[in-house]
Amino acid sequence: MQLAEGIQAISNSLPPRDAARADQASGFIGRAAFIERLRDAMGAARRAGDRIAVFVVDLDRFRLVNERWGHLAGDRVLKEVALRLRRTLRGTDVLTRLGGDQFAALTPGVPGGEGAAAVARKVLDAMRAPFAIGADTFSTTASVGIALFPDHGADEHGLIRAADRALADAKRRGRDGVRLYSSALGDVRGHALDLEHDLRLGLARSELELRFQPVHDLGSGRVDSVETLVRWRHPLLGLLPPDRFIPMAEETGLVRSLGERVLEGACAQLALWRAEGLPLAGVSVNLSARDFERPDFVEFVTDTLARHALPPDALEIEVTEHSLFEDPDAAARAVALGEYGVKLSIDDFGTKYASLAYLQRLPVNTIKVDRSFVRDIGYSSSSDSIVAAVIALARGMGLRLIAEGVEEIDQVRSLRRLGCHVMQGFLFSRPLAADDAYRYLARRAG
Ligand code: C2E
Ligand code: MG
Ligand code: MG
Numbered sequence: 001m002q003l004a005e006g007i008q009a010i011s012n013s014l015p016p017r018d019a020a021r022a023d024q025a026s027g028f029i030g031r032a033a034f035i036e037r038l039r040d041a042m043g044a045a046r047r048a049g050d051r052i053a054v055f056v057v058d059l060d061r062f063r064l065v066n067e068r069w070g071h072l073a074g075d076r077v078l079k080e081v082a083l084r085l086r087r088t089l090r091g092t093d094v095l096t097r098l099g100g101d102q103f104a105a106l107t108p109g110v111p112g113g114e115g116a117a118a119v120a121r122k123v124l125d126a127m128r129a130p131f132a133i134g135a136d137t138f139s140t141t142a143s144v145g146i147a148l149f150p151d152h153g154a155d156e157h158g159l160i161r162a163a164d165r166a167l168a169d170a171k172r173r174g175r176d177g178v179r180l181y182s183s184a185l186g187d188v189r190g191h192a193l194d195l196e197h198d199l200r201l202g203l204a205r206s207e208l209e210l211r212f213q214p215v216h217d218l219g220s221g222r223v224d225s226v227e228t229l230v231r232w233r234h235p236l237l238g239l240l241p242p243d244r245f246i247p248m249a250e251e252t253g254l255v256r257s258l259g260e261r262v263l264e265g266a267c268a269q270l271a272l273w274r275a276e277g278l279p280l281a282g283v284s285v286n287l288s289a290r291d292f293e294r295p296d297f298v299e300f301v302t303d304t305l306a307r308h309a310l311p312p313d314a315l316e317i318e319v320t321e322h323s324l325f326e327d328p329d330a331a332a333r334a335v336a337l338g339e340y341g342v343k344l345s346i347d348d349f350g351t352k353y354a355s356l357a358y359l360q361r362l363p364v365n366t367i368k369v370d371r372s373f374v375r376d377i378g379y380s381s382s383s384d385s386i387v388a389a390v391i392a393l394a395r396g397m398g399l400r401l402i403a404e405g406v407e408e409i410d411q412v413r414s415l416r417r418l419g420c421h422v423m424q425g426f427l428f429s430r431p432l433a434a435d436d437a438y439r440y441l442a443r444r445a446g
Contacts (some may be wrong), residue, residue, distance in 0.1 A: 028103075050108060052148065104163070218421045227283070227285075317343070346358075
């Protein structure tokens with residue numbers, strides 16, 4: 001056993017626990033095993049005061065191989081890429097395939113950014129030699145993103161996220177390049193990783209998690225509903241907030257299966273809480289206007305409610321102002337659901353120059369004043385006027401009004417003075433996992 005471990009440390013051959021998870025195309029250990037190795041290496045580096053570099057390598061134009069010569073040829077090129085990576089890096093460096101034509105390497109004991117970039121350039125050089133495909137050859141370049149531990153991330157997911165951002169930036173600047181992560185990239189939304197592919201798998205593997213944020217009615221002193229907010233526990237990138245994957249899900253249509261899961265999860269959770277005796281009137285879920293585009297949307301929602309023995313008015317669907325229905329059929333489905341008793345809420349109200357006519361056309365119950373106005377309330381007279389106007393509008397139309405993103409007690413005072421009594425925000429509670437939400441709600445009900 002000791003001998004085996006020794007050989008493994010030197011040659012990075014597969015230890016038994018990883019073998020089952022090895023990647024067919026490259027022969028490298030799987031992603032989950034890679035994350036474990038990274039975690040171990042970070043522990044060792046922390047103790048020794050060393051640095052680790054994580055590289056994410058992406059072949060440029062690889063899609064062309066599959067398109068022109070087919071998948072078998074594609075697999076052969078990936079094998080060759082794996083071989084070249086193995087030869088370029090040291091025996092103690094750990095390699096995995098992240099998916100598609102993306103690979104990651106972890107190299108312990110790098111001196112710093114310059115040293116890591118030199119290794120990355122060797123990788124780029126190794127990829128430049130033509131790949132033989134039968135009688136043809138295929139020439140390509142690669143791009144590399146680098147993140148260093150402890151400089152760019154404190155945990156394994158943070159480090160991979162940083163390397164992924166650096167790779168996205170390398171690709172944006174043109175191919176055949178190396179980028180080291182820098183905090184200036186922190187806000188870059190782009191991903192080089194194939195999140196679409198990962199989300200498809202993630203949906204099947206139940207990687208979505210729900211959080212619940214209480215909505216307080218300061219008039220009655222009660223929490224009468226919670227808003228359901230989705231998170232994605234990505235195997236490599238860690239827990240992702242919705243703005244990192246909802247836009248992609250909307251573009252690709254994946255948002256529909258996502259919406260299905262969220263609606264199902266929220267209804268199941270509400271039914272459970274009610275069975276446990278919580279006096280919670282309802283939940284809200286955020287859906288995209290695209291969800292309403294499926295022809296069976298109305299049946300889908302009513303079936304889900306019926307399956308969990310929930311009354312229709314226990315559910316409120318939040319749709320953001322900017323994604324409001326362009327498709328008349330989708331709008332008709334919103335009307336049908338309203339007639340059935342399901343509530344509709346307009347989210348992020350005031351952020352888009354939208355026509356107010358939809359407040360008449362659609363069966364709207366609630367409007368949620370966007371966080372940006374709440375944030376400036378008391379400081380900016382224009383925010384105060386907008387909030388006052390929205391409150392007047394809600395009153396005039398008999399709508400419920402929720403202020404979102406309430407963080408300070410002064411905002412509560414200003415909102416109440418203006419006549420808004422229903423609010424949610426970090427001041428009361430962050431979005432909570434189901435167990436924590438139960439405790440929060442039970443405490444307030446008691
Ligand atoms: P939203 O529906 O307007 O949700 C409110 C967002 O504000 C949530 O961010 C929440 O965590 C955050 N928030 C709440 N209180 C405060 C506060 O006091 N201060 C600050 N700074 N933020 C606060 P989150 O969870 O990251 O969600 C972002 C957006 O993603 C949501 O905005 C919603 O539009 C969308 N989203 C969330 N879950 C889903 C989903 O299941 N499906 C779809 N299609 N969209 C979703
Ligand atoms: Mg919302
Ligand atoms: Mg909102």
